[in-house]
Amino acid sequence: MPPSLRSRLNVALLVVALSGLVSGLGLMWASNNELARIAWFVGVVPVLAALLVEIVRSLAKGEVGLDIVAALSMSAALFFGETLAAAVVALMYSGGTFLESFAEGRARREMSQLLSRVPRTATRHRDGKLEEVPLDAIEPSDLLLIRQGDVAAVDGAVESSTAMLDQSALTGESMPVRLGRGQNVMSGSTNAGEAFDLRVTRRASESTYAGIVRLVEAAQASKAPMAELADRYSLLFLLITVILATLAWWFTGDPIRAVAVLVVATPCPLILAVPVALVAGLSRAAQFGVLIKGARPLEALASIRTLVLDKTGTLTDGRPQIVSIDTIESVREEELLFLAASLEQASKHPMAQAIVTSARERGSVLRIPGEVVEVPGEGLEGTVDGRKVVVGGASFVAHRIGSAVPESRILDAGAALVAVAIDGKLAGHITMADALRSGTQGLLAGLRRLGISRIMLATGDRRAVADAITAGLNLDAVHAQMTPDQKVQLILTEREGHAPVMMVGDGVNDAPALAAADVGVAMGARGAAASAEAADVVLLVDHLDRLLPGIEIAQGARRIALQSVAVGIGLSVAGMIAAALGYLTPVQGALLQEAIDVAVILNALRALRIKPHALPTPDIATAS
Structure with missing residues (x-):
């Protein structure tokens, strides 16, 4: 059953059970006991029917849960005419399933948005013109234009002389990579440089990105769901309940005592306390982002x-950052960064933007560059305050200033070196890396x-x-x-x-x-x-x-849920013994169970006040 339909069903059952109980009490208050019993009966039957269907499904999967106790108590109460007790149990059970569905309603959504990064159309060369076509129409050997900032929708090979691609979403490599003619491009890569042509090698349905979608779906399908916390105790509790009810009936000859035992045994501390504690934990965790x-x-x-x-x-x-700035001769570090960052404002390259951001964070007021010429993936040159500035790779800068550009030091793995020349002379290097x-x-x-x-x-x-x-x-x-x-x-x-x-x-x-x-x-x-x-x-x-x-909140919420279960079940067992000895009628047993429910729910709500010892960074606002 789809989650949305299950959620609506649980709400409907709760409304039916509550309406039946309240209307029956009203009729009883008006001294119309026969109609009251009918109202209670009508409020119980849909809940019991839904419960029986769920039990059959669970048994078909080889699972035995505590829902059987709730079904036994409602069925026995209806059979022996204890309709008010049955109505109270139905309300308790439907309330518990509603809380469970509320928690499950916050579960993950389907993977339907996974392909939202990839455009639904692509720009294709055809007969000397460019045309927008849907992905399904793209065939191997088609030639596509990948503009700056576009995401490659299909796998292919670079047809232009060069391409600068951000593949971080696919490979985890934070630095953009430069590909030459004939090198393969994975779908899902973002064009971080100038526009280039891509020769298609696979259809969209066979692409790398589509394959990742299939991997997600297969992995989720193979993921075994965790057993419900309540069901871990189901067989033992069910055995104790049936034995007590049978003994009470056997030794007294009064079936109502068995009904009272079953009503008190309805596992609402498990059905209610667990989801309440866990949902409270969900809300508390959200306050910490x-x-x-x-x-x-x-x-x-x-x-x-x-x-x-x-x-x-x-x-x-995940973003390149400045690790160090090495200057040559009389050039100051602040001056080199100021001139380089002012020029880099004209580039969309991730390292260029990192240099600009760093300069602004240090308080630099950058100038607007002029006469800018950029070679995608290599570097750029221009003027800043009348000074000629060149920023880029060592070979690019060396070619522009007409002399060799030595690297200042050995780079660590994963680092990149940006050379800076001012007025025709090498001024220094900026070392970039994706820092821990x-x-x-x-x-x-x-x-x-x-x-x-x-x-x-x-x-x-x-x-x-x-x-x-x-x-x-x-x-x-x-x-x-x-x-x-x-x-x-x-x-x-x-x-x-x-x-x-x-x-x-x-x-x-x-x-x-x-x-x-x-x-x-x-x-x-x-x-x-x-x-x-x-x-x-x-x-x-x-x-x-x-x-x-x-993690602390999750551990605390689970601990509180277990405490609520232990206390609730302990009180329920005590009530079952009292009912078996004749000290509680079915209605009294149901009311006692309600009191136990209130106690365990109040305890479960303590999860809303869990105070983690390991508090996160205080200067970041969190969602609540």
Whole structure:
């Protein structure tokens, strides 16, 4: 049954049960007991029918749940004429299923938006003209124009002399890559340079991006759902209930005592307390910028023992940053950055924008450049305040100034060097890199304190880059140059030991692994829509430290749910014994069960006030 239809059904059953109980009480108050019993009967039957259908479905799957106790109590109460008790039980049960559906209503949405990054049409060369065509009309060997900022909708090869592509959503590589004529382009890559021609090699349905969509769907289909917390105790509780009810009837000859036992035994502390505590945990986590998509992911989050991290945009910031500025002779660092950033305003290259951002953060008031000439993927030149400035790769700058440009030092893995020349002379170098997020070591230590014993990295980046960025982080394993399907296989391998696995990522390439993990966590602030849809948890702000309060809240909510269950079931067993001994009638038993429900619900609501010890960065506003 679709989730939306199930949710509407649960609301309808709750309305029917509540209407039947209230109208019956009104009729009883008016001394019309016969109509009151009919009203109660009418309010119970739809709930009981829906419950029986659910029990049959569960038994067909080999699952035995506590719903059987609720069905027995309602059926026995109706059979022996205790319609008011049956109506109270029906209201309790329908209220519990409504709360459960409320929690499940926040579960992940379908993958229908996964392809939203890719345009539905493409620009194709045909007979010396350009035409917009739907993706389904594109065939291998067609020639497409990929404009600046466009996303390649299909796989192909570069037909122009060069192309500058941002493939971070697919490979995790934060730096744009420069491809020459004939080199392959993966669908889902963004054109970070000038427009180029692409020779199509595969249809849209067979492309890399479409393959990732299929991986997400397959991984989600193979992901075994967690067992409901209440059902873990179902067989034992069901056995105790049936034995007590049978003994009460056997030794007294009074079937009403058996009905009273069944009514008191209705497992509403389990049916109600668990979803209330978990939904309260969901609301509390959202106040810290952690969106958990339902009660099952929250329960799973509380039990995580293995963590797999993506690199780009997760462990690192995902954007190139200035690591150092090396100047030559009398050129000051501030002057070099000012002139370079002023010129870089004319470029859309990610490294150019990073230089501009850094200069502005340092308080520089940039000038408007003039006479700008850019060679995509190489560099640009122009004038700033009457001075000739050249910014770009070493060979580009050397060619423009007519002399060799030595590199100032050996680069770390994953870093890039930007040369800067002023008035025909080399002025220095700006070193760029995708830096590790600040506080990462403390974050990993905090995760281990919360019970995560195994932490590893899985990235599509090169081995040298992965090793350099994780040096000193004390990870249990580092996996580099991984494709999306290899990440899924890693997750499945880690799950074979039955230790719950969490995956954290932000790119389209992470979506299948996020779906395959017990808990997938997406960086929602800047991450790809595909990863956010596939994930069970979305960090609403771009701070990985939100994991700490999120996990603490999940653990606290689960602990409170278990406390509510233990107290509620303990009181229910005591009530069952009293009913078996004749101290409680069915109606009194139902009212006692309501009092127990109120107590366990109030306890479950304590999850709204959980105070995590590991608070996130205080200067970032969170969603509530």
